[in-house]
Amino acid sequence: AMEKLFSKELHVTVKCRDIRLTDNGDPYFLFNLTISEEDFQTLKVQQGLLIDFASFPQKFIELLNLCYSEQESDSPRFLLYLSCQSPVLEGSATFTVVETNAFKHLNHLSLRLAHGSDNEVKEYLAVCLSSLKVEKQNLYTKLKKTEEDLSRQLSYAQQ
Amino acid sequence: AMEKLFSKELHVTVKCRDIRLTDNGDPYFLFNLTISEEDFQTLKVQQGLLIDFASFPQKFIELLNLCYSEQESDSPRFLLYLSCQSPVLEGSATFTVVETNAFKHLNHLSLRLAHGSDNEVKEYLAVCLSSLKVEKQNLYTKLKKTEEDLSRQLSYAQQ
Known part of the structure; x- marks a missing residue:
């Protein structure tokens, strides 16, 4: 093929x-x-x-x-x-x-x-998983920060 | 142990x-x-x-x-x-x-x-990876939506 x-x-x-x-x-x-x-x-x-x-x-x-x-x-x-x-x-x-x-x-x-081999795929997937976890954590941190920043700006603008 | x-x-x-x-x-x-x-x-x-x-x-x-x-x-x-x-x-x-x-x-x-076995760990990690990808995608969607919602509210409040 x-x-x-x-x-x-x-x-x-x-x-x-x-x-x-x-x-x-x-x-x-x-x-x-x-x-x-x-x-x-x-x-x-x-x-x-x-x-x-x-x-x-x-x-x-x-x-x-x-x-x-x-x-x-x-x-x-x-x-x-x-x-x-x-x-x-x-x-x-x-x-x-x-x-x-x-x-x-x-x-x-x-x-x-x-x-x-199964072992190589296993090790490769563990590395993928670990970097994906870091990316997810960064995204989560960014989400929380964005919520805070914009809420603060919003409450300031509404005063 | x-x-x-x-x-x-x-x-x-x-x-x-x-x-x-x-x-x-x-x-x-x-x-x-x-x-x-x-x-x-x-x-x-x-x-x-x-x-x-x-x-x-x-x-x-x-x-x-x-x-x-x-x-x-x-x-x-x-x-x-x-x-x-x-x-x-x-x-x-x-x-x-x-x-x-x-x-x-x-x-x-x-x-x-x-x-x-290596094969079982490999399959387990593939499932973890796939669900983590979904979670990361959901987080990304939520981040974009939060940014949009709050920006819209902010620009409305600033008018």
Whole structure:
């Protein structure tokens, strides 16, 4: 199954050479890839990359930004494709940055990500939960402050 | 390790004969027990219970409420104890309802709960996350409505 990425609003996290794919709408959707220098050398040969290991994260982020900047376009030049095994949440997913020009589809980079284990998903969800709790608490604080501020202004205006 | 339950603000969920123990402050804390009619008969003999299987959930909830109602007391008569293996999040936990009178500690009921697997914790966290998202959205809606209402009243009062 081929799937256009941004129809799912996926999140791509690149941290050093750790790549993580998540979906806000699906708590169990978690794919990971850690690229070692050795992995990168294999990838470089297989896919004919010209960049080196040190500049890979930055170049990868630039590619993602190209795709991101064209997500509103009717005929985007750069697209992300995600191809999953069935069922989606077992096994691996292949994540591909594709440029489409008048002649053909060009694969810029293709990465194979493994689905997170139950333990990894569990840890990921605990982090989500903890940051959502902070956001909810901040919202609650803001609500109380807004109520107070506006009530004070209101009672002042009504005097 | 013996641990007084409400120092941790645990949540006890009783749904038919499924008992679940969670802790808002610790996303990985999840203990489960499903009591079949057969399990119950063993429990009944071992612990000398007088209730039958059908009334067990209701009676158990009544015991919990007794404990809950005394949580503010300086010398509570009913207490919940949780005794865990070390490390806490592996293996099982024993959950005991204890009445203390002038003579002795009386065990009313003692249940052995198993720690949730990674998969169970994962599913539990996904449910938490989803309900927290709803709560956060409701709070956001309330904040916007409060801002609008009070601004409207304020501009009316200032005219």
